[in-house]
Amino acid sequence: MRQRFGIGACGLTRQQLPVGIVMLLVAMIGSVRAAESPMPSIQPPPKGFDRVDQKIVAGKLTTIEYPSKTVGANRKAQVYLPPGFDANQKYPVLYLLHGIGGTEQEWTRGGVANVILDRLAAEKKMVPMIVVMPNGRAATDVSPRDAIPKQVPAFARFEQDLLNDLIPYIEKTYPVKADRESRALAGLSMGGGQSLNFGLSNLDTFAWVGGFSSAPNTRKFADLVKNPEAAKQKLKLLWVSCGDRDGLMGISRGFHEALEQAKIPHVWHVESGGHDFEVWKRDLYHLAPLLFR
Structure with missing residues (x-):
């Protein structure tokens, strides 16, 4: 499998990355070098990384409903609790968003996110975290079967649902660390665009942001990064x-x-x-270990 890996921003050095991320990148690709040097290839995930292994302890996957004032109805999300979950311990949270045709179930049905996370946990490659997979279509009268132009406003409206309804519910219901450095936002396609849009527009809420194959809903760079210096200071990781x-x-x-x-x-x-x-599963496998280091 051919892969390429680069560290952006005109030659990002070890000193510009948190130590934990550097250590993980070193383990994954052998070394971290400045951008002017040829970039080594990231190693593909191990064979079977996305298949259930009965020898691996599984996390707990549940479907929740939370009240949304933004939509005016209860809305669904899937919540992944890591293996060995301890209600007396506080965890960081990754909000993981789906694409235009998906729902809160897309990441576990098509992307087997829980299986991938279980393996990373078993390999001790990631910080124990809670992962929330919501329905990013904030409307009661719009479905994945509707035409894309009808769906787009509901995906944009999800920003308010996420910030004002879902995150407060998660932080009230689960033992989580309620600070920006303990929140990550990532997604695929339409959800990748949402992640860049919402994450970069709300740096006081999210310190870790990732966009996989981001869709045309991604806003223009100048609209999202109006203060580059603030982005440099506040972002722990932008993928x-x-x-x-x-x-x-x-x-x-x-x-x-x-x-x-x-x-x-x-x-x-x-x-x-x-x-x-096939791409997004590998993205999750590579991104999750970098979070909350």
Whole structure:
């Protein structure tokens, strides 16, 4: 499997990354070098990383309902609790968003996110975290079967549902660390666009942001990064990735290039593949260990 890996922002050095992330990148790719040097290849996940292994202790996956004042109805989300979950311990939270045709179940049905997270936990490669997979379509009268133009406003409206309804509910219901450095936001396709849009517009809420194969809902760089210095100071990690045969590559590459021009540290990762879960499963496997270090 051919893969390429780059560290953006015109030659991001070890000193510009948190120590924990550097250690993980070293383990994953052998070394971290400045951008002017050839980038080593990231190692693919181990064979079977996305298959259930009965020898691995599984986390707990549940479907919840939370009250949404934004939508005026109860809404659903899936919540993953890590193996060995302890109600007396506080955890960071990853909010993981789906694509245009998905629901709160897409990441576990198509992306087997819980299986991947279980393996990472068993391998002790990630910080124990709670993962929330919501329905990113904030409306009662819009479904995945509707035309895309009808769905787009509901995906944009989810920003308010996420900030004002879902996050407060999670922080009231689960033992989580309720600070920006303990919140991550990532997603695929339409959810990748949401993650960049919402994450970069709300740096006081999220310190870790990731967009996988981000869709055309991604707002212009100038609209999202109005203060590059604030982004440099507040972001713990910004991840931008796409498949090398993805028709939406131009969006992710353009965003990466704008980040480089603004000298904003970020990880730019190109996977081998198209616009599908074979790419996004690997993205999750590579991103999750970098969070909350």
